[in-house]
Amino acid sequence: xxxxxxxxxxxxxxxxxxxxxxxxxxxxxxxxxxxxxxxxxxxxxxxxxxxxxxxxxxxxxxxxxxxxxxxxxxxxxxxxxxxxxxxxxxxxxxxxxxxxxxxxxxxxxxxxxxxxxxxxxxxxxxxxxxxxxxxxxxxxxxxxxxxxxxxxxxxxxxxxxxxxxxxxxxxxxxxxxxxxxxxxxxxxxxxxxxxxxxxxxxxxxxxxxxxxxxxxxxxxxxxxxxxxxxxxxxxxxxxxxxxxxxxxxxxxxxxxxxxxxxxxxxxxxxxxxxxxxxxxxxxxxxxxxxxxxxxxxxxxxxxxxxxxxxxxxxxxxxxxxxxxxxxxxxxxxxxxxxxxxxxxxxxxxxxxxxxxxxxxxxxxxxxxxxxxxxxxxxxxxxxxxxxxxxxxxxxxxxxxxxxxxxxxxxxxxxxxxxxx
Amino acid sequence: xxxxxxxxxxxxxxxxxxxxxxxxxxxxxxxxxxxxxxxxxxxxxxxxxxxxxxxxxxxxxxxxxxxxxxxxxxxxxxxxxxxxxxxxxxxxxxxxxxxxxxxxxxxxxxxxxxxxxxxxxxxxxxxxxxxxxxxxxxxxxxxxxxxxxxxxxxxxxxxxxxxxxxxxxxxxxxxxxxxxxxxxxxxxxxxxxxxxxxxxxxxxxxxxxxxxxxxxxxxxxxxxxxxxxxxxxxxxxxxxxxxxxxxxxxxxxxxxxxxxxxxxxxxxxxxxxxxxxxxxxxxxxxxxxxxxxxxxxxxxxxxxxxxxxxxxxxxxxxxxxxxxxxxxxxxxxxxxxxxxxxxxxxxxxxxxxxxxxxxxxxxxxxxxxxxxxxxxxxxxxxxxxxxxxxxxxxxxxxxxxxxxxxxxxxxxxxxxxxxxxxxxxxxxxxxxxxx
Numbered sequence: 001x002x003x004x005x006x007x008x009x010x011x012x013x014x015x016x017x018x019x020x021x022x023x024x025x026x027x028x029x030x031x032x033x034x035x036x037x038x039x040x041x042x043x044x045x046x047x048x049x050x051x052x053x054x055x056x057x058x059x060x061x062x063x064x065x066x067x068x069x070x071x072x073x074x075x076x077x078x079x080x081x082x083x084x085x086x087x088x089x090x091x092x093x094x095x096x097x098x099x100x101x102x103x104x105x106x107x108x109x110x111x112x113x114x115x116x117x118x119x120x121x122x123x124x125x126x127x128x129x130x131x132x133x134x135x136x137x138x139x140x141x142x143x144x145x146x147x148x149x150x151x152x153x154x155x156x157x158x159x160x161x162x163x164x165x166x167x168x169x170x171x172x173x174x175x176x177x178x179x180x181x182x183x184x185x186x187x188x189x190x191x192x193x194x195x196x197x198x199x200x201x202x203x204x205x206x207x208x209x210x211x212x213x214x215x216x217x218x219x220x221x222x223x224x225x226x227x228x229x230x231x232x233x234x235x236x237x238x239x240x241x242x243x244x245x246x247x248x249x250x251x252x253x254x255x256x257x258x259x260x261x262x263x264x265x266x267x268x269x270x271x272x273x274x275x276x277x278x279x280x281x282x283x284x285x286x287x288x289x290x291x292x293x294x295x296x297x298x299x300x301x302x303x304x305x306x307x308x309x310x311x312x313x314x315x316x317x318x319x320x321x322x323x324x325x326x327x328x329x330x331x332x333x334x335x336x337x338x339x340x341x342x343x344x345x346x347x348x349x350x351x352x353x354x355x356x357x358x359x360x361x362x363x364x365x366x367x368x369x370x371x372x373x374x375x376x377x378x379x380x381x382x383x384x385x386x387x388x389x390x391x392x393x394x395x396x397x398x399x400x401x402x403x404x405x406x407x408x409x410x411x412x413x414x415x416x417x418x419x420x
Numbered sequence: 421x422x423x424x425x426x427x428x429x430x431x432x433x434x435x436x437x438x439x440x441x442x443x444x445x446x447x448x449x450x451x452x453x454x455x456x457x458x459x460x461x462x463x464x465x466x467x468x469x470x471x472x473x474x475x476x477x478x479x480x481x482x483x484x485x486x487x488x489x490x491x492x493x494x495x496x497x498x499x500x501x502x503x504x505x506x507x508x509x510x511x512x513x514x515x516x517x518x519x520x521x522x523x524x525x526x527x528x529x530x531x532x533x534x535x536x537x538x539x540x541x542x543x544x545x546x547x548x549x550x551x552x553x554x555x556x557x558x559x560x561x562x563x564x565x566x567x568x569x570x571x572x573x574x575x576x577x578x579x580x581x582x583x584x585x586x587x588x589x590x591x592x593x594x595x596x597x598x599x600x601x602x603x604x605x606x607x608x609x610x611x612x613x614x615x616x617x618x619x620x621x622x623x624x625x626x627x628x629x630x631x632x633x634x635x636x637x638x639x640x641x642x643x644x645x646x647x648x649x650x651x652x653x654x655x656x657x658x659x660x661x662x663x664x665x666x667x668x669x670x671x672x673x674x675x676x677x678x679x680x681x682x683x684x685x686x687x688x689x690x691x692x693x694x695x696x697x698x699x700x701x702x703x704x705x706x707x708x709x710x711x712x713x714x715x716x717x718x719x720x721x722x723x724x725x726x727x728x729x730x731x732x733x734x735x736x737x738x739x740x741x742x743x744x745x746x747x748x749x750x751x752x753x754x755x756x757x758x759x760x761x762x763x764x765x766x767x768x769x770x771x772x773x774x775x776x777x778x779x780x781x782x783x784x785x786x787x788x789x790x791x792x793x794x795x796x797x798x799x800x801x802x803x804x805x806x807x808x809x810x811x812x813x814x815x816x817x818x819x820x821x822x823x824x825x826x827x828x829x830x831x832x833x834x835x836x837x838x839x840x841x842x843x844x845x846x847x848x849x850x851x852x853x854x855x
Contacts, residue, residue: 047731049694049795055673067793069731079791104792106834155732 030175031111035072036146036166038131041376044118044164045071045153046082046097053154060084060092065103070110077101077110087191089122089299094160094386096120117165118152123299125389126397127381128373130163133265133298135369139349140261140342142254143176143294149373151380160384161377168281168294170217176294182285183223186296187277188214195276198324200235203228213282226289234325242328250291252329253338258293259326260342262301264350264412266308266404269300272323273313302401306408310343310415340416347409367405374398469817470514470855481515484526486580487853494685495828495844496837501685506530507850508579510548522553524567548598559606569596569624570603570616570642571662573705573718574745580854581759583714583749583771584808585824586683589779590720590743593680594701596624596664599638612649616642623666623699631674632692635666635699657708664701668724670694675794677724678741680781682828683806684846687837689830690781690802693739693794697725709758712751719744723784729795736797737786745777749812760854761814771812773824778805780831792834802832822850 035042048056052066065081081103086096097118101110121127130147137144145166152162166172170180189196189212201207208231209215209224230249237245246252258280262270269278271293281294309316314326330336351364363371382391389397466472474480488507512526526548551565568576572595574588586592603618620638627634644660670676680690705718720743726736753769755761763769780803783796790800810824825847833840 049729049731050733051670051673052795059673067731067795078788079793079796081793 032113032146032166032171035111035113036148036164038135038146038148039376040148041380042072042148042150042164043153044150044162045156047071047155048082050155056082056084057092057095060090060095065100067104068099070099070101072110075110077108079104079108080110085117086120086122087189089120091120091122091388093388094120094122094384096122097162113167113171114169115167117167118150119147119163119165119299120160121163121299122388124397125387125393126302126401127161127163127377127387127394128370128398128401129301129303130165130298131373132366132369132401133267133301134295136265136346136350136366137261137295139365140257140346142258142261143292145172145294145296149377149380158383158385160386161380168216168296172294173217173283177283177285177292179285180217182283182288183218183226184216185209185213185222185227185282186216187280187282188212189276189278195321197276197320197322198231198234199320200231200324203232212277216281226284230289230291234328239331243332246325246329247290249289250325252335254292255325256329256335256339257342258295260339261346262295263308263310263312264343264346264408265298265301266304266306266408267298267301268304269297270295272326273300276321277323302404306404307411310340310412310419340419343412343416347412350405351409364405364409366408367402370398370401370405477519479515479517481513483855484510484512484514485853485855486510488579489851490585490848491850492684492848493846494682495846496682496685496687498685498687498837510579512549520555522555524549524551526550557606559608561605562602563605563618564602566598566600567603568598569601569620569638569640569664570605570618571595571640571664571701572703572720573660573707573716575626577759580820580852583716583747583759583773583812584775584810585822585848585850586808586826588718588743588745588747588775588777589680589683589804589806590703590718590745590777593626593678593779594720594722594741594743595626595703596620596638596640596701597626599624601638603640611646613645614643616640623664627678627699629679631672632679633669633672633674633676635668635676638664638666640664653710654708656710657706659704659706661704662701663703664699666699668695668697668699670696670729677739677794678722678781680741680779680803682804682830682837683808683826684848685837689804689832689835689837690741691794693724693726693796693799694729695724695726695739696729697727699724709756712754712757714749714757715747717744717746730797731795736783736795738784739781739799740784741779741781743777743779745775747773747775747777747808749773760817760820761812762817763814768816769814771814773808773810773812775808776806777808779803792832800832802830802835804828804830818853818855820850820852820854822848822852824848824850 047069048066056066063083065083068080068082069076069078070080081100082097084090084095085098089096098115099118100115102108102114119130121130134144134147145168148164150162150164152159173180173184196212205224205228208227209222213227215222233245233249259271268274271277271280279297281296282291283294284291314322330339350366353362353364381394463473463475470482470484472480472482487509490507491504493503494501509529510526511529512524514524516522528546528548547566549567551563551567553561553563555561572591574591575595575597599620599622601618601620603616605616607614618640620640623635623638642660642662644658646658648654648657668676675692675694677692677695679688679692681688700723703718703720708715722741724739726739729736749757749771751757751761751769751771753765755764755769761769761771780801782801783799786798788798790798792800807827808824810822813821815821825845827843827845829843830836838844
């Protein structure tokens with residue numbers, strides 16, 4: 001080999017080794033980060049046969065899928081499936097949408113995602129309840145889906161402001177828990193079902209799975225007996241062994257922090273909501289029975305106002321309407337203290353003024369997020385042709401949120417102090 | 421009453437085991453009431469191929485019944501599947517008036533397809549053949565009512581005379597089957613050439629379901645001939661071809677295309693796609709027999725136009741369904757291959773049968789990568805290859821036992837009831853009585 005050629009090869013090899021060893025080469029950015037970047041307003045475009053779009057809106061109560069092409073930034077993905085979604089938010093004017101990337105091709109993904117939700121926010125004139133709540137849960141160190149605002153265009157026509165919501169699926173589990181081989185259940189509360197408070201409905205696992213606990217993984221072998229056993233432990237174990245028995249099935253500390261965070265947000269449709277439990281997922285690893293809660297759908301947060309009592313639906317309702325798990329757990333002084341401490345922590349998190357705040361700017365974190373979101377979405381909301389409320393209602397609703405942000409912590413702190 | 425039923429059942433048993441079914445001639449009315457000019461004098465009851473009442477050439481009524489009971493075990497293990505079922509139980513009459521008008525009325529008493537999960541929506545009628553046929557001449561006859569649209573050799577073969585338990589996939593999913601309409605038909609050259617041409621309200625029961633409307637206004641033409649009958653060994657060769665064209669609307673919000681399903685479990689490996697415009701069916705077939713051996717082959721193609729069905733409301737390439745089969749039979753006991761085989765031995769006749777077929781769907785062209793969605797311009801093909809091996813035991817002219825084992829190999833791994841790349845076997849046993 002010619003000496004010059006030899007030298008060239010050695011040099012190239014050395015360069016390749018250095019390049020392969022450099023930190024930038026080994027770091028893998030999450031491709032979904034940009035899609036869920038909440039600091040920008042996204043444009044999401046769907047291309048769908050005009051008749052299908054009309055049919056989807058007409059039959060908005062149906063879960064029928066329709067084929068569509070999806071465009072976001074420079075990414076275009078064909079062959080996705082969309083359907084109407086939601087419970088109370090279902091709309092024939094401004095339909096909430098589930099986008100299934102793999103509907104017609106099981107291996108197809110978009111930035112690694114198999115699906116996501118386009119939330120229509122029809123129950124929330126501020127369009128911020130969901131967005132703020134998920135940010136808040138994450139600041140509280142609790143697992144929550146990522147979200148971002150988007151203007152949705154269907155066949156090049158603007159149809160309104162939507163919230164992109166990360167699906168709670170295997171991708172979410174991997175990102176959040178580092179693995180996805182366990183058992184995920186969606187608490188699926190049918191509108192016509194009797195409210196459920198974790199009371200003992202029997203030992204038969206079929207009472208609990210697939211409703212109200214709907215398997216989202218291991219659909220054909222969901223091990224429903226674990227949930228049945230958990231309900232038995234909650235209800236049948238004596239006071240002396242309750243905590244140990246339940247500790248096998250649920251992370252009590254995480255459960256109480258989850259409930260306290262919801263209560264701080266004055267959520268009326270959560271774990272201790274007005275109609276029994278609602279709006280959460282439960283996940284346990286494959287070789288453990290220990291469930292953790294994952295928050296979902298906070299469109300009804302904030303609506304009860306800043307004076308929402310911290311013991312509402314916990315101690316101020318008849319025994320039959322009390323959540324068995326929460327109420328038994330709160331009989332333990334340390335867990336009761338954890339509940340109250342978490343409420344105080346929530347207040348600090350929501351009211352925290354950043355160190356780089358301008359002098360005189362006393363707005364806390366929550367109020368700043370409201371203002372940031374307003375700046376981001378207001379023009380798009382005002383131009384939203386299909387929202388089921390007026391522009392004045394939007395502005396008033398945002399202002400009510402600001403009041404909530406300013407006053408909620410004081411109410412909570414006072415309630416907690418009187419509970420000590 | 422019971423003795424009459426017993427006597428009737430005895431006639432179904434093999435000839436030779438008991439006395440052959442002598443024609444049961446009704447006692448002439450004249451013997452009971454000796455009035456020489458009584459009009460009922462020539463009414464008689466016979467049992468040849470069917471129980472029959474006739475009065476010379478004035479009228480004839482045949483009583484027909486078809487019963488099929490199946491025991492089956494689909495290899496793809498569908499849930500909620502009945503391994504035992506009465507597949508068909510039909511009764512009816514056929515006949516002729518004045519040697520000029522034929523008629524048929526047949527009703528299904530139980531059949532899976534009749535049990536519609538959405539009552540009132542595209543319900544299939546339990547009435548099968550309900551028609552009259554005016555015989556003007558050999559070359560010109562007119563049939564009106566509900567009957568099979570003249571398309572597809574296998575589909576036009578009666579259910580009692582099938583070589584296999586199940587019809588071919590092309591007959592089940594591409595051929596139209598029955599509908600209400602009117603048709604001209606006739607024959608020339610001593611049946612050397614026959615034709616059918618008709619108009620029908622829709623495009624047959626096979627194109628419809630509780631969620632699929634099917635097509636409308638169907639024109640159908642079928643021609644068959646025996647052009648080789650002067651050649652020894654090929655005398656019983658019939659060649660045929662058919663064409664239909666129908667209007668396809670998209671009034672329904674659901675896709676209105678054809679679907680593909682597996683043979684036994686009826687797993688949908690190709691859901692219907694959105695279509696609009698016209699549906700065109702083409703088919704050619706051949707049927708040959710020589711002594712105890714018989715063979716059949718058929719090729720069918722269906723093209724559905726898709727006007728304005730794209731995601732941007734643009735026209736798409738035609739949706740296409742295609743199918744072919746080749747089948748062969750051999751009557752091991754030596755009887756002539758007929759449908760049905762007429763046993764000449766005490767224990768009946770034994771026949772071996774084999775069929776290989778393919779049904780698949782795609783688009784006739786289209787741009788972009790092939791996709792599975794029902795509005796894709798270039799549709800990813802989906803279909804299956806099927807091998808059927810069978811033994812038919814003709815105990816009598818009327819009683820038949822069939823055992824088939826069917827191997828199915830789906831084409832698209834994502835639209836398959838079994839793991840990718842796998843095939844599955846499904847055995848089925850059928851007990852059939854057809855009078």
